[in-house]
Amino acid sequence: MCGIVGYIGNKKASPILINGLLKLEYRGYDSAGISTIEKTGLSTMKDKGRVKNLYNLPEIDNLEGTIGIAHTRWATHGKPSKENAHPHMDNTKTFSVVHNGIVENFNELKKLLCDNGYTFYSQTDTEIIPNLIDYYYKKETDNDDLKFLRAVKNACNSLKGSFALEIICKDYPDNMIVVRKDSPLVIGKGNGENYISSDIPAMLSYTKEFYLLNDLEYVVLSKDDAKFYNNNLEPINKEIKLIDWNASSAEKGEFEDYMLKEIYEQPKAIRETIGSRINKNSKCEFEELNFTKDYLQGLNKIYFVACGTAMHVGLAGKDMIEKLCKIPTEVDIASEFRYRDPLIDEKTLCIFISQSGETADTLAALKLSKECGAKTLAITNVIGSSITREADYSIYTHAGPEIAVASTKAYTSQVVLVAMLAIYFAETLELSAEKTTLLNSLKEELLVLPKKVQKTLETSTEIKNFAKRIYKEKDIFFLGRGIDETVAKEASLKLKEISYIHSDSYPAGELKHGPIALIENDVTVISIMTDHKLVKKTVSNIQEVISRGAKTLIVTNQQIDTDMFDMVIRIPETSTFISPILSIIPLQLLAYFTSKEKGLDVDKPRNLAKSVTVE
Ligand code: M6R
Numbered sequence: 001m002c003g004i005v006g007y008i009g010n011k012k013a014s015p016i017l018i019n020g021l022l023k024l025e026y027r028g029y030d031s032a033g034i035s036t037i038e039k040t041g042l043s044t045m046k047d048k049g050r051v052k053n054l055y056n057l058p059e060i061d062n063l064e065g066t067i068g069i070a071h072t073r074w075a076t077h078g079k080p081s082k083e084n085a086h087p088h089m090d091n092t093k094t095f096s097v098v099h100n101g102i103v104e105n106f107n108e109l110k111k112l113l114c115d116n117g118y119t120f121y122s123q124t125d126t127e128i129i130p131n132l133i134d135y136y137y138k139k140e141t142d143n144d145d146l147k148f149l150r151a152v153k154n155a156c157n158s159l160k161g162s163f164a165l166e167i168i169c170k171d172y173p174d175n176m177i178v179v180r181k182d183s184p185l186v187i188g189k190g191n192g193e194n195y196i197s198s199d200i201p202a203m204l205s206y207t208k209e210f211y212l213l214n215d216l217e218y219v220v221l222s223k224d225d226a227k228f229y230n231n232n233l234e235p236i237n238k239e240i241k242l243i244d245w246n247a248s249s250a251e252k253g254e255f256e257d258y259m260l261k262e263i264y265e266q267p268k269a270i271r272e273t274i275g276s277r278i279n280k281n282s283k284c285e286f287e288e289l290n291f292t293k294d295y296l297q298g299l300n301k302i303y304f305v306a307c308g309t310a311m312h313v314g315l316a317g318k319d320m321i322e323k324l325c326k327i328p329t330e331v332d333i334a335s336e337f338r339y340r341d342p343l344i345d346e347k348t349l350c351i352f353i354s355q356s357g358e359t360a361d362t363l364a365a366l367k368l369s370k371e372c373g374a375k376t377l378a379i380t381n382v383i384g385s386s387i388t389r390e391a392d393y394s395i396y397t398h399a400g401p402e403i404a405v406a407s408t409k410a411y412t413s414q415v416v417l418v419a420m421l422a423i424y425f426a427e428t429l430e431l432s433a434e435k436t437t438l439l440n441s442l443k444e445e446l447l448v449l450p451k452k453v454q455k456t457l458e459t460s461t462e463i464k465n466f467a468k469r470i471y472k473e474k475d476i477f478f479l480g481r482g483i484d485e486t487v488a489k490e491a492s493l494k495l496k497e498i499s500y501i502h503s504d505s506y507p508a509g510e511l512k513h514g515p516i517a518l519i520e521n522d523v524t525v526i527s528i529m530t531d532h533k534l535v536k537k538t539v540s541n542i543q544e545v546i547s548r549g550a551k552t553l554i555v556t557n558q559q560i561d562t563d564m565f566d567m568v569i570r571i572p573e574t575s576t577f578i579s580p581i582l583s584i585i586p587l588q589l590l591a592y593f594t595s596k597e598k599g600l601d602v603d604k605p606r607n608l609a610k611s612v613t614v615e
Contacts, residue, residue: 002028002074002100002101002613003028003071003100003199004024004098004185004196004197004198005020005069005070005071005196006068006178006194007068007195008066008193008194008223009190009192009193009223010192011066013063013066014060014061014063014068017036017068017069018070020197020203021034024072024197024198025051026258026404026610028073028075029072029074029604029609030073030075031047031048031072031075031084031085032047032051032072033045033046033073033085033086034054034060034087035069035168036065036068037065037168037173038063041170042094042170044087046082047082067176068168069096069167069176071086071099074609076102077102077123077124077126078122078124083123084122084124088122088124088126090133091134093170094134095134095169096168097133097165097167098165099163100198100613101162101163101613101614102615103125103129104160105158109128109159110128113131113132118135125161129159129165129167133151133152133155134151136150136155148171148175148177149177149218149220149229149233152165156216162181162183164178164181164183164198165180176196177219178213178219179216180217184199184385184611185198186199186210186211187211187221189207189210189211189240190207192223192224194221199611200243201250201401201403202250204243204245204401205247208243208244211241214389217230218231218233226238241384249401250403257404257603258403258603259408259498262403262404262408263592265409266409266585267453267457269399269409269412270413270450271450273398273413273416274420274446274449274450278420278447280440280443280444284420286420288393288395289393289395293428293429296325296428299348299349300345300348302328302329302330302350303330303348303350303369304331304332305333305334305337305350305353306334306353306362307335307354307359307362308407309411309490309493310359310411311332312489313353313379313418314351315486316418317329317331317353317421317422319483319486321425324435325422325431327425333361334359337365337368338364345372345373345374348374351378351379352365352366352377352378352387352391353380353418354378354379354380354387355380355402355407355410356380356381357378357388358382359611359613361612376392376393377394378390378393379394379417381396397410399413404602404603404610405603406588408494408588411490411584412581415580416449416581419446419577442575446578449581449582452571453582455571456571456572457589459571459586462569463590464589464593466567466590467593468593468597470524471598474502475501475502475503475518476502476503477504477515477519477523477525478492478503478526479506479511479525479526479541480508480527480538481509481531481537481538483531483577483579484529484534484583485506487583491526491588492505494584495587495591497591497608498592498594500598500605500606508537508541509537511541511544516545520548520549521549522549522550523549524550524551525542525552525553526554528554529556529558530555530556530558530571530574531579535556542564552564552567553565553567554568555571555586556568556570556571557570557571557573557583571583
């Protein structure tokens with residue numbers, strides 16, 4: 001949540017900062033601001049609303065400084081307003097700060113500062129930080145090069161909660177300090193310049209060389225240098241990481257929206273996620289993993305822990321691991337898992353799924369699992385993200401940057417990766433010959449999947465027509481059984497987050513136990529049917545809603561009598577284990593076209609942000 005950008009070099013900073021903010025707007029978009037160091041001191045401009053309001057300010061062109069910090073906000077403390085927008089300055093206007101995260105002890109700190117004569121002008125927790133830095137700065141007796149850094153460090157030591165900070169100081173016009181704790185921040189190395197960002201894609205057009213920061217590592221930046229310090233302010237070395245995403249992968253190209261582009265990128269994302277991990281005649285390989293048969297046999301449980309769409313991947317994973325490996329598997333929402341004393345120990349494997357690798361609840365759940373002695377495995381799309389740096393093992397989807405708030409290609413790539421993981425576990429466990437045949441056919445299915453995904457995308461025109469019929473509705477229901485119910489959940493989330501239509505998903509068999517009371521004339525019911533063992537049962541449930549006047553859309557690869565339904569979308573056949581990868585695609589498109597029909601901002605739905613780095 002919240003996007004942070006910074007620049008220090010020889011060029012005018014403001015256009016680079018604005019450009020970075022535009023690329024990071026998916027992280028938060030209720031206000032934006034910028035501070036640069038000018039010849040006259042610090043200059044700050046900010047406004048409520050989208051970044052375009054900021055760059056439309058006539059004064060912005062007057063900023064000449066070559067050092068600057070900028071922020072696009074997703075409000076936590078204080079409503080979206082100009083006063084609450086970042087950057088925030090201290091009372092003496094010596095420091096300017098942008099902050100991503102939450103200061104949990106801000107009331108105590110505010111009292112301390114008020115008692116010492118400081119005044120506050122916003123409702124944010126962030127305004128504490130520049131004033132706290134000033135408070136410690138004034139206590140410094142040595143006027144040496146590290147005075148600024150010591151003041152920042154002392155302030156950070158007083159903060160509870162999470163933060164990624166960029167700080168500039170009018171007394172140090174050639175430097176910027178950055179630090180993070182439980183909130184993302186990377187430094188891109190240029191030629192005689194440094195770029196700072198909360199997300200790699202925003203800086204890809206400038207550099208592919210990044211420094212990845214650990215918690216409470218401080219960086220003093222100048223245009224030619226980046227000096228790294230640990231929390232005791234001892235100098236440390238940092239290696240550069242080369243990120244091989246290309247800049248165009250973070251651009252919309254010929255597509256109207258990122259979401260549509262990302263939906264159409266799914267064949268490629270899946271192909272690249274499979275990579276060389278699967279071959280027809282050999283075992284599935286994960287060079288990052290070294291699980292043994294003994295270890296897997298000794299497991300009491302596997303946990304998938306994640307949020308939102310990533311949690312829905314866990315549901316598909318449970319089905320695969322329990323059926324292919326016979327290991328009891330549970331799925332939990334990270335924000336619940338953390339607070340319910342989960343039964344985990346050294347015989348539990350906890351798998352954390354997160355596209356961004358930065359989701360605060362998932363990260364905290366991971367830390368808790370480690371404390372309880374469990375082994376931890378991260379599945380993410382972002383190399384070097386916080387979750388990968390905490391986990392014992394990390395495996396990556398290779399979906400490329402996902403910019404739209406609604407997750408699409410990350411979901412399907414994650415299901416592919418979890419399927420391969422289940423195959424790898426099953427092969428390591430050396431189960432029966434019958435299982436080997438099943439695993440081999442599943443591998444063959446995975447290898448042809450990108451083509452089938454391409455074919456499934458051809459349903460787009462029919463889906464667009466259906467979207468035209470439903471976009472004015474208030475409630476939509478998604479039904480499925482078994483693996484199709486997990487897709488119903490994901491489809492319902494996708495529709496509600498970008499079309500603002502209330503939708504719910506239910507196991508089809510559960511309908512008669514309550515939800516059917518909501519079915520009345522012309523209500524839309526959407527059902528997924530890909531499991532031949534369950535299709536007849538689901539058809540019966542849909543007949544029950546048709547009798548009560550519902551209009552129906554069916555996504556299926558089964559032989560069914562199509563006459564009774566309003567629309568049937570046919571998708572290619574595949575193994576039930578991996579059918580969510582195909583059956584979700586028409587429903588991603590349905591969410592997209594419904595949102596477009598309503599004239600909404602598909603990529604930046606209201607109240608949401610791409611990566612949820614606060615609890
Ligand atoms: O980055 P993560 O995968 O950890 O994010 C988890 C959820 O916030 C995310 O999947 C969210 O539910 C999406 N907006 C769904 O489209």
